[in-house]
Amino acid sequence: MSIRIALWLLLIAPWVAYASPEYWLETRLEPGNEVTVGSTATLEIDVLVDTWFVEPPRFEPWTLAGARITFDGSQGRNLHRSRDGKPYYGLTFSYQIVPTRAGEFQIPSLTLNLKAGRAEGATSLQTEPVRFESKLPAALAGRGPTLMASSVEAIQSVRPEPSRLAVGAVLTREVTLKAMGARTITFPAPAIPDPKGAKGERKPPVVTDLTNERGQAIGAQRIDTITYVLESPGKLTLPSFSVTWWDTSNGKLTETPIPATEVMVQPPSRASSPFSTESKLATLQRRVDGHLPAWLWSAVALALVWSARRPLLQGFRKLHRWLQKMKARWQSSRLHLRYRAHCLLNNNPPDLIGLYRLQARNRRLERLLPNVDQDLAPRKREEIKRGLSECFGENPAPARGQRRLRRVIGALAKRPGPLRRKPQRRVLPPLNEAD
Incomplete structure (x- = not known):
């Protein structure tokens, strides 16, 4: 059975694949054939x-004498319909037509240009x-x-708060009109009167569409803004006015009133002072007359520095010599020599120059030998020997030898013993005592 179905599908497949698509167009006018x-x-x-x-369907442009036309497109309105048991899929396109005269019109x-699937x-x-x-009522x-x-x-809104207005302030009156069923292209400007004694500056209106949840236009909104500069104190009245519009639901003229607004303009505030203006001006004039210009102060300072250049240079040289002397004194101190002895013993192999310098500083000796330095205790001399x-024997153990030599640094840095003969040259003798 399955083989027969497969053969049948193979026979009809070419006819189905190349069958031309069918189209369905419907046109209607809302709300009807009579329009105001x-x-x-x-x-x-x-x-x-x-x-x-x-591809999306495209309409060729067209015009209609005596009317304004706006193309709204599909606005995402998808269609799913059936005719004679056959499903159809499509879109709904719309045009907004506003007649500007009375009479008959023929669209x-x-x-419509389109390209559908399976079409050549x-x-x-x-x-x-x-x-x-x-018709015109x-x-x-x-x-x-x-x-x-x-x-x-x-x-209606007024900014800023009327209680904080004074002469010189800027007052803004904003009127917002929301018209359901209206279009932005047919929204006339309301007649907003100016108050007595003040002339306002009108900003360009802001006209936008009012849309529903699906993004479809259901009305229009207009915002008119006027700014006034308050020039005199007293009561200022923003007059009331009304917006006259045609109610399409009831077919009659209707007025929407906007009430008047009163604001009190306060006089300009002036700070009181116990001193007269003449005394202030005289004091200011004396300050200006006795003030030296900045370039003169700069010239005086430069002249003083130039005249004292030699004493300053001599002072800098003395300061440099004193710093060098203090540095040399610090480098020959016991604290610094002990620190250097510890640091040099940590080298690999250990460096004994720090111990030599410490020994020469404290006991005026050149050799680091336990038999020569009799001021050390026998235990300390044995530590040096080991x-x-x-560190340098036939069976070296550098780590242990470094620890032993570190322990005797404190003993070498104690109070120096009797002075020895000062050597003629600062040279390091050999470590081997026999040499």
């Missing part, structure tokens, strides 16, 4: 195919023409641009 002048009509076009889109056939190339499709009528006759919305919310033998 200045309001927004939405043209929605459903584009479906039974395969898939290789022409729109050209790109395909061009035509939509059906759509007719609608734009009697209440809007003779009026200028009017906001068309289903609801309007007004929010240490020298272990």
Whole structure:
């Protein structure tokens, strides 16, 4: 049975693989075929195919006399439908149309270019023409641009706090209008009056879309900001005004009031002083007259240094000689010689020059021999003899010999004995006593 099914699939596979895709277009106008002048009509076009889109569908540009058109795209609105038991997949595209005059309008056939899966190339499709009528209500006759919305919310704010205002401060009045169902391209500027005795500077308005959770535009928002510079003290009233808009839900003109705001402007603060301005100016003038310029102080300092250059050089030389003398005295001290003797004994092989210098410093002797230095105790002389033998004998043990010689450093550094004859030259004799 499985073999028959496989053969049947092989026979029909070429026909299925090269079958042309089927397309499905639907066009509709929201909210209907009758639109108020200045309001927004939405043209929605459903584009479906039974395969898939290789490239996003593209509409050719078009215009409509007496109306403003904005293309919103698909905004992520995916479609899944079935017709005659066959599934179709596609997108919904929309145009926002705002008529600016009364009369009849006909949206022409729109050209759609797309490329679907299993198609040999790109395909061009035509939509059906759509007719609608734009009417101007009697209440809007003779009026200028009017906001068309289903609801309007007004929010007013004043910065900074009115209690901290004084002459010279900057006062900012901000009015925010949120219109549901409106479009940014049809949002007229509200008439905000200026207060008496002050003229404000208007900043460019900020107009943005209001969107829902899916990112679709459901309204528009406009923020108008005016700044005033307070020039005189007293009460300043920011006058009230109203925004007139056409309620598309009820079909009538509606006004949204913005209340007035009163602020008290305080006089400029002045710090009191117990001294008169004339006395302050006189004191300041005396300080300026008696002040020497900075370059003169620099010249005086340079002249003093140049005149004292020789005593300074002599002082530096004396200081250098004194430092050299102190350094030589420190290097010949018992503490430094003991430290150097310990450091040199740690070398490999051990260096006895430190012990020689310590012995010569304390007892004026040249030889490090236990038989010559009779001031040492017999035990210390035996330590020296064994240490020298272990460091330089036939059976050396340098580590043990170094420990023995370290133990006698303290004995060598004690109070010196009787003076010996000073040698003619500072040379190191051989270590072997027989030499």
